[in-house]
Amino acid sequence: MCGGPSRTTVDRMIEVRELTKRYGATTAVDRLSFTVRPGTVTGFLGPNGAGKTTSMRILLGLDAATSGEALVNGGGYAALRRPMREVGALLDAGAVHGGRRAFDHLGWLARSNGIGARRVAEVLEQVGLAGVARKRVGGFSLGMRQRLGIAAALLGDPGVLMFDEPVNGLDPDGVRWIRELMRSLAADGRTVLVSSHLMTEMELTADRLIIIGRGRLIADTSVRELADRFRRGVLVRTPRPAALTAVLAAAGGSVESMPGGALTVTGMDVAVIGDRAAARGIPLYEVTPHSASLEEAYMELTAGSTEFGAVAS
Amino acid sequence: MDAVAAEWWKLRSVRSTYWTLSAAAAVFVFVLLLAFQMAHIWDGLSVERRADFTLRPLQELGGWAAALCLAVLGVLSVTSEYRSGMIRTTLTVVPRRGRVLAAKAAVVGTVALVAGEAVSIGSFLGTRLVVGDRPFPDQGASIAHDLPDFAIVGASVAVFALLGMSLGVLLRSTAGALVSVVFLWHVLPLLVFQLPEPWNERVGSVMPGALPGQIAGRSADSSIYGDLLPPGAAAAVMLAYALVPLMLAGFALSRRDA
Structure with a gap:
């Protein structure tokens, strides 16, 4: 796969330092610091509106931080020349043009980063969409779109992967498939950050947990430590x-x-x-x-830091 | 170049591109059909009536309508990404936003230039071919003499497409950008024409549609536009219609959270 023993330590790392993002009077992310290391699946947990998506957007250079740093592989995302080869991301599986065929969607993405068409066929095979490669994305189910989004993230064979709520709306088979994929990506030595608002899901997928609420860090721990603590x-x-x-x-x-x-x-x-x-x-x-179940532990930790229930994350 | 190739792949993999280009092609076909009709009418006219019967308005229809079709293409190339949220994917895989916009402008501008020239020059040559040796009073000049005029109209199609694209970035809404484009393309010139003298002619001279004629040094007597600008100034204004909104769009795109 990509990379080898020669890589330096900042490679395949996500580092967030004192990150703050304000929208007018609202503070979405509040002096948040954490590090995500390779080889494990790190769950990024928090109630809806806790700042998970905002943090990921800043990490991907989509939103500008009010202050603080969000580094990928030791540098800012915007400085990456061919970012897909270093970072794969799935933010919103619905964000595709419905009229475009799956092959074309991955095709333009690959082309933008100098990745060959053969790799497109490979990832389509890997996520189980090879049979519908020539179909328009508009006709895809939510599960198929999630797979397409994951295929896009995998295109550049990156060492760092970020998935925002990847199991939302999936059927049990799809959930299990994603869980196993995350674990195998981490087992390859990649850095995998997966956000979720469901502890029950992270309990089965993640080794480490970063729990935030109202934009602040609540816990940076392993699943085992959290279980022990409670x-x-x-x-x-x-x-x-x-x-x-x-x-x-x-x-x-x-x-x-x-x-x-x-x-x-x-x-x-x-x-x-x-x-x-x-x-x-x-x-x-x-x-x-x-x-206490991890779910109870999580509820206890995030009690008082839930944004009003109806806010999307 | 990767970004340009990616934008090209995007543009050719959605149906709206083919719909807008088909609409431009349909305009061309329609112009030819009308030319047959005019040739037929010509044959039935008396000699004195023939002296006022001009082919020119019909020949100019192609480029004028193609400008709207390609402006729609320019708008959709951007707003379809905002509508679906795909713009975030685009900006994630190509983080340098200026590069994204430049690549889009290169692709949209080139496609619009090719389509615009094809329709504009095609309408000119096609209508001449259809009317054959009928001596229309405004067709006395040689093809080589009139051709640059239509080539400039073809180039203005690319200006409209870039304008549409930039408005798409600035407004991030298909409806908003389309309404703005149609307004600039036709509604505003009609309003300007109603201004009191001499402002109708002054402002009418800087309307986008007025510029190709002034660049070619042609009088605007029979149109709603003015013709006060010398060719060089008109060319500069036309370039400004393409580049100023593009720069504003680049500024907005690089400053905004996606």
């Missing part, structure tokens, strides 16, 4: 809750009675709970480590 103890069921409570409390755990007779134990992992119970002959019916 661990909520261990759910234990036993026919002798009083005895177990005493034993675990004596061993340093903190135990809370739940409605229905279950216990929630914090400060102690599953193995210790099992061992202590076994030592005293207390039967256990269930021992379940219970973390």
Whole structure:
């Protein structure tokens, strides 16, 4: 694929530093800083209107930042001579001329960056649109348009990829296809930034998460760290809750009675709970480590930073 | 050159290009049909009536109508991208916006120049061919003598196309740009013609449609336009109609968030 071991460290990197974008009185992006590294899928999460699309537009040189920097491969996007060979982007799959055939759409894109027609056929094959290459885009379903947009992003075989809400409106097969594609692109050593407002989706696709709300950074973390941070103890069921409570409390755990007779134990992992119970002959019916779902964690993190529900991202 | 090739690919891969070019071609065919009709009428006229019967207005119809067709092509080349949002894709793959606009102008301008010359010169030569050796009073000059006049009209078609393209960038709306083009093409000259003397002739001399005639050094007696400009000044004004809006469009495009 493109690039090799000779590449420098700033290659295949997205760096946003103190980025601010104001539209009149509205601050869409507020001193946002983060770095996206190669080899992983990075989820760019936030409620609608959080500033994800604006940040991506600034990264792609479409909008000018009010202040701060948005760098791709160590420089500004506008300085790239043949940007498609370095950065592939899908912002809005609907932004195609309905009267143009799929082959022609990719054809002019390829031509603009000195990419050959053979590559057009390759990406059409890769996204499963080879059979409709000569059809007009106007007749495409949303899923087909997403595939076409992804084909466009892949045309230049770039090391950095940005996708804005790529799974919106896709059927389950399409969602799974995109998820696997993202993961394989990252596995090739590419930098992949995928925005979404759905944690449930990112949980399955991303390794790292950048969570923003109202234009500000809320969390820059890995999926695992986030899950750990919101661990909520261990759910234990036993026919002798009083005895177990005493034993675990004596061993340093903190135990809370739940409605229905279950216990929630914090400060102690599953193995210790099992061992202590076994030592005293207390039967256990269930021992379940219970973390808040990432969705709950996300809701908690972004609580208070949601723009009014109806604003498009 | 990659940007020019890409714009060329864009232009030839949408149907609206072929519709507008077909409309220009249809105008040419229509002019020829009218020429047959005029030849037929000529044959039935008395000698004194023939002295007032001119072919020229018909010959000029081709280039005049082609200007509107190609201006529409210029408008659509830009506003179709704004309507669909594809402009953002364009500016992402070619981040230098001046280059995008220059490439579009090169493609639209060249297509319009070729089409404009074909229709304008075609209308001149075609009508002459149709009327044959009938001595129309305004067709006494040789073909070589009248040809440059029609070539200038053909070039003005490219000016209109670039004007349409620039208005498309500035207004970002198909309806807005089309209305503006039609206004400049025909409505404004009609309004200017109604101005009190001597302003009707003064302003009428700088209307886009008035310029080819003045560049060719022809009198505008029988038209709504004025003819006060010397050929050089008229050529400069015509160039300004192409370049000033283009520069404004370039400025707007590079300053605006896409």
